[in-house]
Amino acid sequence: MRKTILRVTSVFLTIALLIMAGVTAAADYKVKVVARNLEYPWSIAFLPNGELLVTERAGRLRMIRNGELIEYSVNEVPKVYVHGQGGLFDVLVDLDFQDNGRIFLSYAAGDRSSNALHVISARLKGATLYDVKNILTVTPDKNTPHHYGGRMAMMMDGTLLVTSGDGFDFREQAQSLDSLLGKVLRINTDGSIPHDNPFVGRSDARPEIFSYGNRNPQAILVSQNGIVWEHEHGPKGGDELNIINPGINYGWPAITYGMDYSGAFISPFTSAKGMRQPIIYWTPSIAPAGMMEYQGQAFPQWRGNLFVAALAEKTVRRLTLNGRAVVDQEIMFTELDARFRDVRVGPDGAIYLLTDSDSGIVYKVVPK
Amino acid sequence: MMKMIAFFLIAVVDAAILTSIVSTQLVLADVTSFGLTVSFGDRLQTTLHDLLGLAVPLLLLIGLCFLIAFFIARRAIRIVGGSRMIWYMAAGFMSVPAGIIVIKFFMGGTLLASARTPLGMLLVACCCMAGGWVYAYLTARFENRESADA
Numbered sequence: 321m322r323k324t325i326l327r328v329t330s331v332f333l334t335i336a337l338l339i340m341a342g343v344t345a346a347a348d349y350k351v352k353v354v355a356r357n358l359e360y361p362w363s364i365a366f367l368p369n370g371e372l373l374v375t376e377r378a379g380r381l382r383m384i385r386n387g388e389l390i391e392y393s394v395n396e397v398p399k400v401y402v403h404g405q406g407g408l409f410d411v412l413v414d415l416d417f418q419d420n421g422r423i424f425l426s427y428a429a430g431d432r433s434s435n436a437l438h439v440i441s442a443r444l445k446g447a448t449l450y451d452v453k454n455i456l457t458v459t460p461d462k463n464t465p466h467h468y469g470g471r472m473a474m475m476m477d478g479t480l481l482v483t484s485g486d487g488f489d490f491r492e493q494a495q496s497l498d499s500l501l502g503k504v505l506r507i508n509t510d511g512s513i514p515h516d517n518p519f520v521g522r523s524d525a526r527p528e529i530f531s532y533g534n535r536n537p538q539a540i541l542v543s544q545n546g547i548v549w550e551h552e553h554g555p556k557g558g559d560e561l562n563i564i565n566p567g568i569n570y571g572w573p574a575i576t577y578g579m580d581y582s583g584a585f586i587s588p589f590t591s592a593k594g595m596r597q598p599i600i601y602w603t604p605s606i607a608p609a610g611m612m613e614y615q616g617q618a619f620p621q622w623r624g625n626l627f628v629a630a631l632a633e634k635t636v637r638r639l640t641l642n643g644r645a646v647v648d649q650e651i652m653f654t655e656l657d658a659r660f661r662d663v664r665v666g667p668d669g670a671i672y673l674l675t676d677s678d679s680g681i682v683y684k685v686v687p688k
Numbered sequence: 689m690m691k692m693i694a695f696f697l698i699a700v701v702d703a704a705i706l707t708s709i710v711s712t713q714l715v716l717a718d719v720t721s722f723g724l725t726v727s728f729g730d731r732l733q734t735t736l737h738d739l740l741g742l743a744v745p746l747l748l749l750i751g752l753c754f755l756i757a758f759f760i761a762r763r764a765i766r767i768v769g770g771s772r773m774i775w776y777m778a779a780g781f782m783s784v785p786a787g788i789i790v791i792k793f794f795m796g797g798t799l800l801a802s803a804r805t806p807l808g809m810l811l812v813a814c815c816c817m818a819g820g821w822v823y824a825y826l827t828a829r830f831e832n833r834e835s836a837d838a
Binding site: 466589592 | 708711712715716718719721722723724726730733734737738740741742743744745746792796797798799800801804
């Protein structure tokens with residue numbers, strides 16, 4: 321009897337120690353508030369001079385200087401269509417920003433009956449945009465305020481990847497090479513088409529298309545080793561993490577692990593020949609938003625991991641990779657009880673989190 | 689009164705079943721347009737699944753739309769006159785598409801995937817028109833008696 325009690329006690333102690341070790345590892349950071357009261361902050365970018373740019377979906381581009389949110393917003397941001405999921409989306413700093421001062425903004429433009437995702441390039445000087453140039457307009461336009469995509473990443477060759485959502489009511493167009501809806505697009509920073517895009521020269525396809533069959537891609541990044549990671553919202557279930565390769569069909573809506581919000585099938589198939597499977601998928605949906613690959617110095621134990629912000633799950637997921645496979649997932653920052661719109665690594669190795677709310681917060685995560 | 693409620697529910701269920709079956713076939717037509725083959729087994733399984741999956745939203749949508757539309761139709765029959773059958777069929781035909789359009793106005797998206805195209809909307813309207821016909825047929829004796837009493 322005594323032996324049994326000792327065994328049970330030792331098992332419990334071991335489990336408790338393991339849990340405590342896990343908690344210690346997970347909580348080996350502290351979270352600071354950088355800025356508050358942002359109206360649905362969507363994306364964050366870092367300038368070489370240490371300033372931060374934050375987009376608010378409401379249509380404003382804000383700056384954080386010396387750790388303080390500047391009261392006024394950047395001037396000359398184009399008129400944004402703010403409705404439903406529409407608004408100002410991503411901000412991306414050119415790799416050659418120090419030479420050309422250029423940034424890129426993605427946003428919804430138009431009105432209720434006709435709107436579309438746009439991308440501009442502009443030079444940022446002080447708190448004003450100059451030389452604003454539209455470099456991409458997704459066509460056809462649509463009459464829904466949903467599923468814009470709108471994330472951007474710069475490839476190592478200096479071309480720009482832009483995600484475009486399927487517009488919700490137009491999901492079949494994700495399979496159409498005539499349409500820019502439901503795609504990952506690739507353009508040069510002046511808006512021209514890279515000559516090595518996969519569908520260049522085909523009369524039945526738009527040359528901007530890099531990949532197709534994507535639903536509502538909410539993050540895209542080019543990893544240190546050149547892999548293009550993308551994730552996208554599924555419908556009810558079936559959020560996907562993909563590796564994007566040129567010319568590949570990712571299946572939406574012909575194949576999916578999700579169901580329609582109405583409860584109906586979107587497709588009875590989860591796989592098909594010629595359609596790429598996701599690396600992983602999340603059912604039930606976590607609603608993945610931003611994503612980053614951690615390569616900072618502040619948390620050396622997390623280097624090479626992907627961090628995925630999640631809106632519905634109110635977490636950030638840390639994905640441990642083995643090559644192109646996800647071998648582990650840790651759920652983080654539940655203590656903040658927030659819908660996370662974006663997660664980024666700063667030049668100092670700190671992790672920045674944006675919360676999705678009408679009084680959104682920019683958090684900075686640093687080692688204890 | 690209880691019979692009228694039962695007849696109303698029969699009409700709603702009838703329209704919901706038809707709408708669900710038609711919706712599934714339209715969605716599967718999209719799937720086949722992508723080059724995938726949908727076997728009879730897949731089709732049957734998907735149709736049966738959707739009958740359950742769509743049941744709650746369709747019953748709620750159609751129930752609410754029919755409630756308003758049939759009330760208006762009944763008033764119209766008394767005030768304007770004309771064929772009961774045509775009034776209720778027209779009410780069924782128009783009510784659910786109107787409901788879908790109103791929902792899209794507020795939510796920004798179409799609740800029922802099959803109703804995103806004009807053809808799909810027309811077929812959904814026809815399914816609901818059948819619901820209107822069922823209601824008119826089942827309630828004919830009662831409403832005619834009411835009219836005679838009045």
